[in-house]
Amino acid sequence: MAAVSVFRAERAWIEGAFRPAEVRIADGVIAEVVLLDPSDSLADAGADAASADGVTVLAEGEVLLPGLVDSHVHLDEPGRTEWEGFATGTAAAAAGGITTLFDMPLNSVPVTTTPEALAAKRAAATGKLAVDVGYWGGAVPENLGSLRALAAAGVVGFKCFLVPSGIDEFGHLDAVGVRAALAELAAFDGLLIAHAEDEAHLHAAAAAVGAGADGSLGRDYDTFLRSRPPVSEEAAIGAVIDALRETGGRGHIVHVADGAALDLIRRAKADGIRLTIETCPHYLTLAAEDVPDGASAFKCCPPIRGRANQDLLWEGVVDGTIDAIVSDHSPSTLALKSAGGGDFGLAWGGIAGVQTGFASVWTEAARRGIPLESLLSLFTTGPARVAGVPGLGEIRVGTRANLTVFAPEREWVVDAHRLLYRHKLSPWDGRRLRGATSTTVVGGEIVYRSGDDDARARPGVEVLVEVLA
Secondary structure: OOEOOEEEEEEEEEOOEEEEEEEEEEOOEEEEEEEOOOOOOHHHHHHHHOOOOOEEEOOOOOEEEEOEEEEEEOOOOOOOOOOOOHHHHHHHHHHOOEEEEEEOOOOOOOOOOOHHHHHHHHHHHOOOOOOEEEEOEEOOHHHOOOHHHHHHHOOOOEEEEOOOOOOOOOOOOOHHHHHHHHHHHHOOOOEEEEEOOOHHHHHHHHHHHOOOOOOOOOOOHHHHHHHOOHHHHHHHHHHHHHHHHHHOOEEEEOOOOOHHHHHHHHHHHHOOOOEEEEEOHHHHHOOHHHOOOOOHHHOOOOOOOOHHHHHHHHHHHHHOOOOEEOOOEOOOOHHHHOHHHHOOOOOOOOEOOOOOHHHHHHHHHHHOOOOOHHHHHHHOHHHHHHHOOOOOOOOOOOOEOOEEEEEEEEEEEOOHHHOOOOOOOOOOOOOEEEEEEEEEEEOOEEEEEOOOOOOOOOOOOOEHHHHHO
């Protein structure tokens, strides 16, 4: 597809508001943003422009957004490419309007806990990226004391688990380990991001619901839900906050599912603790009451909770407690996802949602009367700030020309078999969503256009750490 040099829109998201504008691109960078007179008709202006090379005039009902940013994606390459891979995962991201994503340090082999493993990831990504990609490192017992070297190699921060990760090669940190990691990172202002569930509470809950020796729980979703209670999240988040208070470090809680934990987070932020949090589309749009027995496509950890809990999360979206909404795209093979014939204890716990996340959240927000404007920072500058990369998620002169053309009122029905990620399984399968990505632009190059059956790597797309170097 050809490069586009000019975009004209009646509604472009610039400096926190929708404005009529013309965005001009040169050498993959936004060269000029011209605000237009609202009284001018873009339809009339577009008649001549439509025939000019490199000029795109947005259709009626479309809006021009900064490219969306997703700071929590598992691409699983190298080593477990049969789970996802750079090519399929970034293609699905492009189709979902995402122009930049940050890859988690697991479930690839090797896990990204050394500079050598990071180099292996970069090498594996060569020629496969449809969008820009940056990388998280991991903080595990084996690499504490050597995190600075991995930061210098180019990771944007360090992921840790407070419970077993599900992957043997990525160990978890206990309370002492979390404090040690934060103290080490505080020396160079590094960021620790944490999967916050408490191991002791999970053990007690598993015993209470009668989990099998192999971890089996059966096909009843309520049993699985009770095996990972909200108190587990609250205890672990409290432990991270205590460690941040003690060390003065920076922390981020990934995939917050428990709405009741938001009060704890609000108090910590009010106290000046350097803490950010994220939640995910599945927690904001899916509810425990609607999960059928044996429907392991819905399994994730922490789990999807009930509607009353979802209401609390939406309060956190509206009042600014939640800093980012990200996919936590965590696919696996269909065999792993259906292990045990739908046993919620044995099936892999992860939801693939990188392509459907923005539309699903906007659908639910619109139902609740929440305007699109209230969501945009959570999908753009919010995740960019979490990853510590300035300039992402903005339409501004001098920034990389990453743009998303979105049709907020266009409806479509999710057909899992037509999604672009590797394994065609989605908890949103069959749902009617509001809002569709029309065009995705990375570095001034169109990488996806509505109706494409794929989104391939383009010459203008780079590994993000190399773009910034």
